[in-house]
Amino acid sequence: MAQLNMVQAINQALAQEMARDDRVLLLGEDVGRDGGVFRVTEGLLERFGRERVLDTPLCESGIMGAAIGMAAYGLRPVPEIQFLGFTYSAFEQLFAHAARLRSRSRGRYSCPMVVRTPYGGGIKAPELHEESTEALFCQVPGLKVVVPSGPYVAKGLLLAALRDPDPVLFLEPTRLYRLLREEVPEEEYLVELGKARVARPGSSVTVVAWGSMLERVLKAAEGYDAEVLDLLTLNPFDSEAIIASVRKTGRLVIVHEAAKTCGLGAEIAATVAEEAILHLRAPILRVTAPDVPVPLAKLIDHYLPGVQQIRTAIDDVLQY
Amino acid sequence: MAQLNMVQAINQALAQEMARDDRVLLLGEDVGRDGGVFRVTEGLLERFGRERVLDTPLCESGIMGAAIGMAAYGLRPVPEIQFLGFTYSAFEQLFAHAARLRSRSRGRYSCPMVVRTPYGGGIKAPELHEESTEALFCQVPGLKVVVPSGPYVAKGLLLAALRDPDPVLFLEPTRLYRLLREEVPEEEYLVELGKARVARPGSSVTVVAWGSMLERVLKAAEGYDAEVLDLLTLNPFDSEAIIASVRKTGRLVIVHEAAKTCGLGAEIAATVAEEAILHLRAPILRVTAPDVPVPLAKLIDHYLPGVQQIRTAIDDVLQY
Amino acid sequence: MPEVLLADFQVKRLEVLNEKGEADPELLPELSDAQIWRLYELMLLARIFDERAVALQREGRIGTYPPIRGQEAAQVGSAFALTKQDWLFPSFREMGAHLTLGYPIPQLLQYWGGDERSQKVPVGLNIFPFCVAVGSQIPQAAGAALAARYRRDPVAIVTYFGDGATSKGDFHEAMNLAGVFNLPLVFICQNNQWAISIPLKGQTASASLAQKAVAYGFEGVQVDGNDVFAVYRATGQAVAKARSGAGPTFIECLTYRMADHTTADDAGRYRSGEEVAFWAARDPILRLERFLERRGLWSPQKREEAAAQAAALVDAGVAEMEALPPPAATELFDEILATLTPRQAGQRKVR
Amino acid sequence: MPEVLLADFQVKRLEVLNEKGEADPELLPELSDAQIWRLYELMLLARIFDERAVALQREGRIGTYPPIRGQEAAQVGSAFALTKQDWLFPSFREMGAHLTLGYPIPQLLQYWGGDERSQKVPVGLNIFPFCVAVGSQIPQAAGAALAARYRRDPVAIVTYFGDGATSKGDFHEAMNLAGVFNLPLVFICQNNQWAISIPLKGQTASASLAQKAVAYGFEGVQVDGNDVFAVYRATGQAVAKARSGAGPTFIECLTYRMADHTTADDAGRYRSGEEVAFWAARDPILRLERFLERRGLWSPQKREEAAAQAAALVDAGVAEMEALPPPAATELFDEILATLTPRQAGQRKVR
């Protein structure tokens, strides 16, 4: 089995699905000739041609709107937005249309598309290149939100997303693109959407994370009897798995790199406070970025939650 | 003292502040000649002229962007977006610029503006006219979010917002525009941002609500010893007041008309689960709309939380 | 070397039928008398449907409704040039186009009655749902055009929008995509000269909307939007061009919104009675009647008959719409996702 | 009555200085030899700053950096026509304009070094922060222009952006606002023919960007962007027009991005060496040198001297930038709001 990084795993998933299904096509800024600014779509233009891999003008809202029209027409477009921070101008199309097309047409049309975008901090890039505003999108009924934490799940989740009958936002943690390699089977496999993964079993505290925070959480968890859940799908998130774990451990720490207020951690905490409060033996703690805009490179390490902060939170709930 | 409805109270606040401060000006679609589609800005064009009340072309993002430039130049613009559902296309300007101008310029520029927009459901209007996605905006560091629940607070909150040195999103519950009249003093007064109001004191359960839900919560609370908090400012929200009340009552129900997942209720619940869990004698319940797009008129009453649902939740936490 | 001329652009206006009902024989489209009479019937149907919808709203039997009065030639004339294979991305004020394509009347009324279920466009019509967020349907049409091109389907994709929509970024991004990818796309702008209370000159400083196409490197043309033949001719050419792979066209139909913006609006607040009267005299239906009369095809009695037929259709539609049972609460959850999320499924159970 | 001509638009191109360094005497702006030499010095400074910034990035001393090589005439020539009272809304690739207006070199480098604190534009310069979200600064400039007009300030508002930005809705909405309100606004498009890997023809089907102004009812002009005199002349006219209340202008500076998109890019992946060589031969600095030489103002030695001076300025700037202490963690919370929220204040405490 090949050792691939996440860029390669995603590229492979795209290539395989494009080969299998001629409805799948890519569009976005620089996805063709350049192979994407992170090279995720490298080689696909050469292999599938200009009609399947479309280099577009610079217009995120237009790209998103066009993808909706393509999906309604019967294709399975994969629009790429160059960075999550540039989805904001496409928000109307995503929120008011992509996510609602099935409901607005009572099923006459649907919008099977996968919006791919690099996501998250830690790459020392300019402003708006390190946003982690996943919770904005988790609030949108009709839109699924997926975040892989490594090459293996990236391939399987992406294939599952590409076959989903409804729109999926696929957030690719930029910091992880080339950080780790894993064995990734050449053959296709699906990682089911909506299911969390136990990244590490344990019994005294549940730690929930996703994307690039998972790596830090696993480091932080060393030496603790902590159960680490890798959420993988953020909407709908696997509340069953979280509650099952909390029932066992009685303690919950949620870690995300987004700012605290109204982050997805809030929804997870609220769900547990609603459905499993009797099992809690300590407050639910959130380890997050502070409520400030994502800073530039020199401050980014102060912004992102670090291993030590996660350890402190684990200690706090254990000692409560 | 005059009995005013919310439309009149807001109109009065705008007129008074425009008279007092020549930096204040209005812009938006139909705010001038037509006086706004809800007549909130009626008479202001006639009184203050075309340079202070600008009828703009149809371009929400452009309106928001222009307001930012005006604010940076030293004015205090009040852009109106005709309905909250049409702010989505202005999201980039609001999120990446208005809320960050102070920080992106390290204080060299700031963005004192009040974005006014009708908000919420129950008026039997077409699609996107009844959105209640306040939580999208509460997630934006640097942006304040305010929702009045009646004419009196509407005037005082709006005046406070107009004098705030930073951007404020002022959400006007459309269903309340003409629903109730209150005594509204002619003279100016401020209702401080960031502070909740005890709408009804009580000791056995805390119910938090805002905007048009407040009225329903007050109805539902009849016959219970419930403390009802009217949040008024959603970001930053008054967590101190909520926690103080929960300390006393040990029970918390949050009511909002937005869909449940990642609504502001989640943040409130999470905050209490983090900071006051020991005081809780029951799960934290959220009474919200379901996780579906806001429907058209015929289904809207099934979508919005009703008095009976609120009562059931109160009963549930009381009997827990 | 000094100031050199880089390019020269001419923007044209197409007129076929004048106020007196005289048609330019060179430009008159090849239509049989029966087809022309059909155009007339459809315009009358659109007018009568519209009047009835306004009345139903006043009686509280449907919700807020945006009248199309005055725009019948622009809507019927353009839609008449389409086939059912073509795709239509409407805004919310082209009921005349819907009627022309055979959209069921009860379903149109049901939509304005605020019933979700009406949004399922009948199979066989490639029409997108009404779109209230002004302009946002336009890039979607560009995407469908990309898809049609990819599939080598010889169809035209058509999108309707108003003068106000041309100010929005969506219009621009879609026009630009159409130019870059040379899409089989026809942009039909219903320039009814008002966007709620904003008159055209408050919407743009450009002298025509047609000239906006210059920015995108493809053809833009203005037509007299109250002239059903001009609209039909321009649309017919544009859809043929699209189907043949020769690229996009922008058509400005210069017309007039004779009624209020919606039943919730009062146009008297912001425009003069004289202006309305000026345009009422230029009613597109009147003009076609004059043409038909010259050909000996029209009489007041024939109008009565046609109007009675149309009214009967609308009556039947109203009755059918009103016979529908109200939607159940669980309808909230229908067609949200192919499979509801566990949370949605749980929420559905307690309704 | 048939097809009538509605309007005719001519789009012009301004050229003053040709490849050989010959200037059209009619069009040559009134500039003293000292001023022309200053233009030359600034272009050299921009070039040397740029080379140094690229080198610093390669050495890991600053972060990702977007080179301006090849665009010096377009940037220096336009900014030279401004005063410090005018307002500037840049994108992220106009360091030549910043340098021309006297923006501190250390601060420019500090920005590309990823240091928040650099974003405080010095008082006395009405320059907006760098804007990475392509095109989003343009409507903000329109707002400042509305404000300036309201205040009756005789200033011009100027915004820079690239060819790629013209595809974005923001560009459109701002151009339209400028037309409708007849704003004192100058749009300067640095058409460097590439938006990362997308060539101009992948960006728009329009033959020029200048013609896009036709859509908005005001003047658009193309200038040879490697011709500092043409750029200066067109900008000077446009800002004078703006200050006098005569409305907006769109200026397309046709130039070329000679380097990679940023230091993180490899332009070799998507464009040919021949194309780059073609444009390298049209280097704007070379062209001005030829002009100066004809006037007897230039020699290789003079260039050496000017370059050495510029290098010394840049050296000093680098040293000053590198002497800055790193920002403290609490800097995260500085200037977020006039008053931090209680939660932010709490978060600040534990840093």
Ligand SMILES: Cc1ncc(C[n+]2csc(CCOP(=O)(O)OP(=O)(O)O)c2C)c(N)n1
């Ligand atoms: C994005 C957006 N902004 C505002 C509105 C409110 N609104 C509805 S129709 C309209 C005017 C539209 O004018 P135009 O495009 O000319 O179409 P017309 O109504 O004349 O058919 C406005 C402002 C909306 N529906 N969508």
Ligand SMILES: Cc1ncc(C[n+]2csc(CCOP(=O)(O)OP(=O)(O)O)c2C)c(N)n1
């Ligand atoms: C809204 C947005 N989309 C995408 C990007 C990524 N990006 C940065 S620069 C660029 C190309 C810009 O091209 P152009 O406007 O011609 O400016 P140039 O880089 O040539 O100066 C892109 C796509 C961005 N920064 N902002």
Ligand SMILES: [Mg+2]
């Ligand atoms: Mg209109």
Ligand SMILES: [Mg+2]
């Ligand atoms: Mg460029």
